[in-house]
Amino acid sequence: MNHLAHTFLAPDSPEARVGSILGDFTRGVELSALPEPVIRGVRHHRSVDVFTDQHPAVLASKALFSAQRRRFAGVALDILYDHYLLRHWHRFSQTDHNRFVSAVYHELETHEHLMPPPMLKVTRRMVQHDWFGAYEDFENIGYALDRVADRIRFPNRFAGIIEEIRANDELLEAQFLQFFPELITFASEDAAGLSPQP
Secondary structure: OOHHHHHHHOOOOHHHHHHHHHOOOOOOOOHHHOOHHHHHHHHHHHHHHHHHHHOHHHHHHHOOOOOOOHHHHHHHHHHHHHHHHHHOHHHHOOOOHHHHHHHHHHHHHHOHHHOOHHHHHHHHHHHHOOHHHHOOOHHHHHHHHHHHHHHOOOOOOOOOOHHHHHHOHHHHHHHHHHHHHHHHHHHHHHHHHHOOOO
16 A cells, blocks of 8 residues: 555554554664554554455456556555545545645654654655645556656666556456455554554
């Protein structure tokens, strides 16, 4: 899953939501030195990723991509799922999505002291350029994926993958709507299991 979905699914605290993004930036980070809610967010991030990678609907979605792009299908779906989450936000939350996004941006800005430098660089760009808001626009998903392709350090055919997504949008969306409610249930149960015991 990508950053918006991770913060949406995270245990309900600012530190855990920060940890849910930190899950992508843990290389070289001494997790034991961080506050417990942040650690819970990192662990939750990992559990969500494992559940996602093994889900039959996600595996079926990956299989829709062409052979030359399939190795990047997981990355493409991560970002696409943030778009589908925003497209169907009303199904999954009673909180206005703009209010949620603004709150997450504020939490990131006020918890920068918990972030390693690579994460700090990304989250500042995320807030400055409103990545979550941009993900509402389908065409911006293509732009974001092409930026990912530019950062791959070996020859690849990842650029232009939005064309394959566009051709399969209805089916990919249907598979997301099959998968995501199950992920919400799993994430809620997992978060409860990570909560401190009284």
